[in-house]
Amino acid sequence: MRYLIVGSGIAAVGAVEGIRRFDRRGEITVLDGEKRGAYTRPLISYYLSDPIHYADLSFRPDSFFRLNQVEMIKARGIKIDRRARILNLDNGMQLAYDRLLLACGASPAQLELSDLNQRWVSNFYTLEDVERLNMNIREGQQAVVIGSGLIGVKAAEALLKRGLRVTLVEKAQHILPQVLSPTAAARLGVYLEKAGIKIIAGDELAAVYPQHRIQLSSGTVLQSDQLIMAVGIRPNTELAFSAGLKVGKGIVADSYLRTSDEYIFAAGDVIETPNLITSNREIMALLPHAHREGYLAGANMSGQTLFYRGGVAMNSVKLQGWSLFAAGIPKPGASIFYWQEDDKYLEIHHHQNCLQKFIAINLPEVAGPLLSIIETQLPIPEKMWQEYVECYPTIANLPALYWQKIWKGEKNDSIEC
Numbered sequence: 001m002r003y004l005i006v007g008s009g010i011a012a013v014g015a016v017e018g019i020r021r022f023d024r025r026g027e028i029t030v031l032d033g034e035k036r037g038a039y040t041r042p043l044i045s046y047y048l049s050d051p052i053h054y055a056d057l058s059f060r061p062d063s064f065f066r067l068n069q070v071e072m073i074k075a076r077g078i079k080i081d082r083r084a085r086i087l088n089l090d091n092g093m094q095l096a097y098d099r100l101l102l103a104c105g106a107s108p109a110q111l112e113l114s115d116l117n118q119r120w121v122s123n124f125y126t127l128e129d130v131e132r133l134n135m136n137i138r139e140g141q142q143a144v145v146i147g148s149g150l151i152g153v154k155a156a157e158a159l160l161k162r163g164l165r166v167t168l169v170e171k172a173q174h175i176l177p178q179v180l181s182p183t184a185a186a187r188l189g190v191y192l193e194k195a196g197i198k199i200i201a202g203d204e205l206a207a208v209y210p211q212h213r214i215q216l217s218s219g220t221v222l223q224s225d226q227l228i229m230a231v232g233i234r235p236n237t238e239l240a241f242s243a244g245l246k247v248g249k250g251i252v253a254d255s256y257l258r259t260s261d262e263y264i265f266a267a268g269d270v271i272e273t274p275n276l277i278t279s280n281r282e283i284m285a286l287l288p289h290a291h292r293e294g295y296l297a298g299a300n301m302s303g304q305t306l307f308y309r310g311g312v313a314m315n316s317v318k319l320q321g322w323s324l325f326a327a328g329i330p331k332p333g334a335s336i337f338y339w340q341e342d343d344k345y346l347e348i349h350h351h352q353n354c355l356q357k358f359i360a361i362n363l364p365e366v367a368g369p370l371l372s373i374i375e376t377q378l379p380i381p382e383k384m385w386q387e388y389v390e391c392y393p394t395i396a397n398l399p400a401l402y403w404q405k406i407w408k409g410e411k412n413d414s415i416e417c
């Protein structure tokens with residue numbers, strides 16, 4: 001069997017592991033479009049804040065591809081000939097495949113503004129972006145980060161650590177709008193401002209001028225030696241789309257990670273992932289999902305039929321020493337329970353007998369169990385959550401129904417890999 005994998009990120013690594021679990025002999029070729037090998041994308045912010053200690057961003061040891069007998073080709077796939085089962089590369093090569101995996105990831109979304117193409121304007125997405133920033137930034141410079149999603153706040157933190165003065169601009173009314181509630185965001189915002197990051201919420205970039213000046217929609221003009229764009233991502237669906245595969249916001253894959261072509265699979269940031277809570281398909285650009293989808297796609301390409309249920313939106317980040325973990329989505333009509341003490345904070349959203357969302361600040365120990373309760377939609381009555389936040393929310397105090405499930409050793413029906 002000839003396996004061809006487009007992209008060499010986390011989903012591709014998962015796919016190699018999934019294939020090799022079941023097929024030791026098939027030929028695997030991986031296309032490394034960035035020409036940087038398989039690095040851990042979330043670590044780029046650490047590489048920016050401390051380029052010496054975080055020089056190695058590899059996700060697996062260097063020997064990983066060699067030991068798994070993978071041929072790496074530094075090139076991009078540009079056109080799929082589905083009938084002949086051939087992929088054309090940008091270096092003129094043509095590669096035949098029996099099974100093709102599209103693990104093409106995503107790219108930074110772009111604002112439709114003129115004059116963004118300047119040396120002092122950067123994305124914060126690839127190793128190359130960070131290498132360029134590392135060459136250009138200087139202590140004391142003024143940096144403005146546009147967008148306060150996970151990528152934006154990580155960029156802001158790294159620039160602050162490098163001694164820049166940082167302003168974070170968010171279009172929504174509070175930072176991390178997809179992850180945090182206004183209450184939790186306010187707590188984090190106060191903390192980040194104390195640490196030195198200036199936050200402007202409810203405003204957006206309107207114009208970029210020469211001489212390092214930008215203007216926000218409110219009319220505010222800011223000086224910006226470095227302007228970092230972090231306004232979201234868009235899946236790299238072009239290859240799939242031009243081949244006539246079914247594409248929505250991302251590539252549409254079934255519960256076995258197969259696209260609308262039986263010989264082509266897809267995994268990672270490039271696909272629409274089923275949300276376990278809402279059953280909607282959405283882009284969940286998250287490392288654990290990319291790895292799991294890659295693994296299952298790889299296994300299924302080798303002839304297995306491993307079912308993928310989907311995932312839940314979740315975020316785990318350490319910011320200026322604070323640990324933040326949030327998962328699930330808010331539902332209208334949910335009952336919300338709060339607990340707080342000093343810098344610790346917990347928010348529980350309960351709806352129709354199930355935990356729908358939680359936000360845990362500086363309570364990393366409860367995050368894992370709460371995530372598993374969401375993922376399995378374990379029914380737990382509202383009263384038990386109320387009691388949980390009335391006492392100190394530790395692992396030991398979790399609702400009895402959770403412990404009963406653990407003790408019974410009930411098999412978690414999500415797929416492990």
Ligand SMILES: Cc1cc2nc3c(=O)[nH]c(=O)nc-3n(C[C@H](O)[C@H](O)[C@H](O)COP(=O)(O)OP(=O)(O)OC[C@H]3O[C@@H](n4cnc5c(N)ncnc54)[C@H](O)[C@@H]3O)c2cc1C
Pocket residue numbers: 006007008009010011012031032033034040041042043044045075076077078103104105106124125126150151154236239267268269270284285286287288290316317
């Ligand atoms: C700054 C930052 C911080 C993050 N922090 C977190 C975090 O804390 N937690 C978390 O869960 N997630 C985080 N993420 C998201 C996480 O990195 C992604 O979900 C994950 O890397 C997706 O893996 P992937 O393999 O699907 O895609 P990618 O890692 O993007 O890999 C896809 C690769 O395919 C290449 N490619 C695309 N098209 C082609 C082509 N035609 N031919 C050849 N190659 C091609 C791309 O260039 C890319 O190298 C973060 C992302 C960023 C940018």
